[in-house]
Amino acid sequence: RFSVVIACYNAEETLPETVQSLLQQTETDWEAICVDDGSTDATLGLLHALAARDPRFKVIHQDNAGPSRARNVGVAEAQGDWVAFLDADDIWCANKLAHIATVASDVPDAAAIYGRISFFDPRSGKITTFSTVTEGPTSITALLGENPVCTLSNLCVRRDSFHRVGGFREDMRFSEDLEFLIRLVASGEMLFGTAVALVRYRASVDGLSA
16 A cells, blocks of 8 residues: 655664654555665665565665655655655654555545654654644645645655656755645645644754754
């Protein structure tokens, strides 16, 4: 049902916890495609060790080309009806995929689904704030005002819809996710929000978003 695309770059410190959150999903019908984007630390070795233990994991290595290229490469290998993105420093709640499956069944016209995010301090583990999500279809105006999806780890998209709108722009290394979402909605596809918290986001002071 789900193809989970994990783009990785020098993620040896956070990757184990991220992968553990995937292994703890109550929905078990998934495959994971891990794309190493030219890491120079132990990330690639960790991925190969993981794939040797669990056949649901596939590892792809590429020279550093940025997250858009890594994610597009991962989706190209996907077999599931839905593609779920999981960044190598984020954590999924155990009901993430199961809840997406329920919403997809209840809202069959949805091409992409997302939930709320809890931002947490990586030093203390305490949640600092939650994202704001309005239940139902998300408009371009909402995306431009305050992107409620926040991070691609929060997004599940139908694989055919992803390909229909052309995937991520590989010449962008920042806000490529927002550009993709606006293009998706502008094409007539439905982006649907659910107010259930599904992702824990590491509020890093040196991350790209910061």
